[in-house]
Amino acid sequence: MERVEESSGAEFSAQQWQDVDGIIDQHRGQPGALIPVLEEVQAVTGYLPAVVQRRVARGLGLPLSRVYGVVTFYSFFTMKPRGRHQIRICTGTACHVRGAQRNVNQLKTSLGIEIGECTDDREFGLETVRCLGACGLAPVLVIDQDTHRQVKKEQLPQILRQYQGAAEVSEG
Amino acid sequence: MIKLSIDDLPVEVPNGTTVLEAARRINIHIPTLCAYQELNHFPGACRVCLVECDRSRSLVASCVFPVAEGMKIWTHTERVRKARRAVVEFLLSDHPDDCQLCQKNGACELQAIAEQVGVRKIRVNRSDLSRHQIDSSSEALRRDPAKCIYCLRCVAVCAQVQGVNLLTPAGRGFDARVVPALGLDLADSNCTYCGQCAVVCPTGAIVEKDDTERVWAALADPQKHVIVQEAPAVRAQLGEEFGMDPGSLVTGQMIAALRRLGFDQVFDTNFAADLTIMEEGHELLQRVKQNGVLPMMTSCCPGWIKFVEHFYPSLIPNLSTCKSPQQMFGAIAKTYYAQIAGVDPKDIFVVSIMPCTAKKYEAARPEMCDSGFRDVDVVITTRELGRMIRGAGLDFVSLPDEDYDPPMGQYSGAGTIFGATGGVMEAALRTAYAVVTGKTMPNLDIQQVRGLAGVKEAALEVGKLGQVRVAVAHGLANARKLMDRVIAGTTDYHFIEIMACPGGCVGGGGQPLPASEEKLRLRAEALYRDDALVQKVRESHMNPAILALYEHFLREPLGYRSHGLLHTKYTERGE
Structure with missing residues (x-):
């Protein structure tokens, strides 16, 4: 299970903290507020490290354990930073047969990260998913909202280049 | 008052009583690993207490199933015994089998229940038991999540009786376990070391730190x-x-x-x-x-x-x-x-x-x-x-x-x-x-x-x-x-x-x-x-x-x- 060293929260701007508090204020006192709050907060901070979970728990008047339990239960929530561009490689049966692992290995090497991590500059995050339901396009990978079909490992550097330095920030 | 029958014996209990409680009144002890006295443990985590009920096609968990007028319950039919044995077998399938080395040896409820329901073999491959870090960071308590059966009694006692709210279920599937908030070690947490979790734990997952050798x-x-x-x-x-x-x-x-x-x-x-x-x-x-x-x-x-x-x-x-x-x-x-x-x-x-x-x-x-x-x-x-x-x-x-x-x-x-x-x-x-x-x-x-x-x-x-x-x-x-x-x-x-x-x-x-x-x-x-x-x-x-x-x-x-x-x-x- 994830256990992340606690940071001071200095990585987030005053504006981000203000937005987080605003989200909490909007939902305070509503039953079942926790999940929508975490969802919106993650869109602001990119991920949910301990310092953010503490802020949410205090703000909503919930035990920190409840917040942590929910964050670790749903795979949508993450306690590790995600990349500005999130690469999701399908490793379902069809993609596996058609060489998804070669792409995984190539990306791990060229980005210098493991599955579930993101690059030091937070440009790219890498994760695997089970079937994307696009087996006809195997092996398939998705970056942000774009689907890349029948990807060969030789194409990967060029695909990554499309995203490098792009100013646009994807939604968590 | 509600009248029902359990194993064809008549029993009368107040409305809102669970089947498990009603059975206890007539000295039928349905095995359970999660129900614990006054603790609210809804929706029931262990599923060992299954019984047959004329109002339901599937077996029901007696620890959270309320009685109803005229209901008929059977607590030890072939179907019930088979299902319970399967549930306990699955609990054991990802539980360490070195009981003799466990601090809870002889006082373990999982051991006792396995005996009660008669588990004699485990059909799944046990070569890759979940591995978890033992937390011996504190002077008072020792946590061994590998022995946790996820009954959630400790979570309930920590919240309801002690109002500390430290322990929580976290993660999913084989990663699921009960941990202090943020997955902290006890020594880094706001645990009071009261040990009520160790009192209610049915296994050796939370125990007092044994200092007898010293x-x-x-x-x-x-x-x-x-x-x-x-x-x-x-x-x-x-x-x-x-x-x-x-x-x-x-x-x-x-x-x-x-x-x-x-x-x-x-x-x-x-x-x-x-x-x-x-x-x-x-x-x-x-x-x-x-x-x-x-x-x-x-x-x-x-x-x-x-x-x-x-x-x-x-x-x-x-x-x-x-x-x-x-x-x-x-x-x-x-x-x-x-x-x-x-x-x-x-x-x-x-x-x-x-x-x-x-x-x-x-x-x-x-x-x-x-x-x-x-x-x-x-x-x-x-x-x-x-x-x-x-x-x-x-x-x-x-x-x-x-x-x-x-x-x-x-x-x-x-x-x-x-x-x-x-x-x-x-x-x-x-x-x-x-x-x-x-x-x-x-x-x-x-x-x-x-x-x-x-x-x-x-x-x-x-x-x-x-x-x-x-x-x-x-x-x-x-x-x-x-x-x-x-x-x-x-x-x-x-x-x-x-x-x-x-x-x-x-x-x-x-x-x-x-x-x-x-x-x-x-x-x-x-x-x-x-x-x-x-x-x-x-x-x-x-x-x-x-x-x-x-x-x-x-x-x-x-x-x-x-x-x-x-x-x-x-x-x-x-x-």
Whole structure:
């Protein structure tokens, strides 16, 4: 299970903290507020490290354990930073047969990260998913909202280049 | 009332009763690993308690299934037995199989249930059991998540009974486990070390940290002068470790057992409880007379202290500065006793027998070395003492009664009732009354502060001091309610007693297992019996050994030496 060293929260701007508090204020006192709050907060901070979970728990008047339990239960929530561009490689049966692992290995090497991590500059995050339901396009990978079909490992550097330095920030 | 039949036997129970409860009324014990007394454990996590019901096609979990008029239930049909066995088999399929090496061996509910439902083989491949990190970061408790069966009792007790809300289920699938918030180690968390999670844990996933080997090592060391103190509640619990009835008062046999284990001197924490009353009673009078911070709150309970340090730091000035009896004992043993016995204090090794897991932490707090040495060297629980006595092959039940060693074994009835909720309050009021009025209280039994009500209140006329208003709470969730009122300023108490565990120390994290509310009541009765019928002296300030200690060493309560040895400070620890 994830256990992340606690940071001071200095990585987030005053504006981000203000937005987080605003989200909490909007939902305070509503039953079942926790999940929508975490969802919106993650869109602001990119991920949910301990310092953010503490802020949410205090703000909503919930035990920190409840917040942590929910964050670790749903795979949508993450306690590790995600990349500005999130690469999701399908490793379902069809993609596996058609060489998804070669792409995984190539990306791990060229980005210098493991599955579930993101690059030091937070440009790219890498994760695997089970079937994307696009087996006809195997092996398939998705970056942000774009689907890349029948990807060969030789194409990967060029695909990554499309995203490098792009100013646009994807939604968590 | 609802009428139904269970295994074709008629039964009538109040509306809202669960099938599991209804079956118990007619002495049918449906196996379960998650239902636990009064804890709300909806929706039921373990699924062992399946039964057949005429109102449902599938089997139902009897622990959360409410009875209905005319319902028919069958608890041991072929279908039920097969399903239960499969459920337990699956629990075991990802559970370590080295039972003989487990601290819970012989006291494990999973073992017992596997036997009850008759699991004889596990059909799945067990070569890749889930691996989890053992958390032995704290002095008090040890967590081994690999042994967790996810019953969630510990989560419920931590939230509902203790109001600490530290433990939570986290993750999913084979990664799922119960952890402190943020997956922190206990030592980095706001755990109070009360140990109620260890009391309710059906397996060895949360246990007291076993320190018996450290005690054996000290006993085997000829250089060491090993002395032992036992908390009040231990004498009302220890018999249960050897099959005696709950509520058996085994003081004499306990002393005999400790001598046979090889302790050089068998003393008593009750002596130090009397000493605590002398200091704490005078502190209360001083605060009342000098407009000090009120309400004053007791400081005997290390779980409560850590709770305040984490959750109510603004109330730290309200805590009595008195150390707990355990720590007063250690500080006096390595100074006063060393002096009168002519033993070098560096050779004295103090062992505590406590009904408590938090006492292990308390003894290890860095400031607890005012004697110039670690005041208390090792703390073991009632359960660990049971283990040592069994390990030595002693037939506890047939041991003769023996008597304490002087001087630190002598105690009053006021000292002994420290082990039950309200006992410290009652003991303090007896002495405060006598100090203020010069007379013994007309009736030494203060019934208003006894019993298992969550929060108790009393008001007493104490001579020229006027009315003294007090409150008593046990279980930290009750303490929380009381503290919120204190902070809101809606109370006018002078003195508040808090014990972290339900029932006080008789229900501590180190008590014999399995626990029950009935046992708490019986153990408390045993202590009140000790006070009223066994002890000749019933007020702390009348204990001759305490009077001698003041005459020859401390001089006066709250005096210079007391200040150095018997009083302490607290630390704000952050939520």
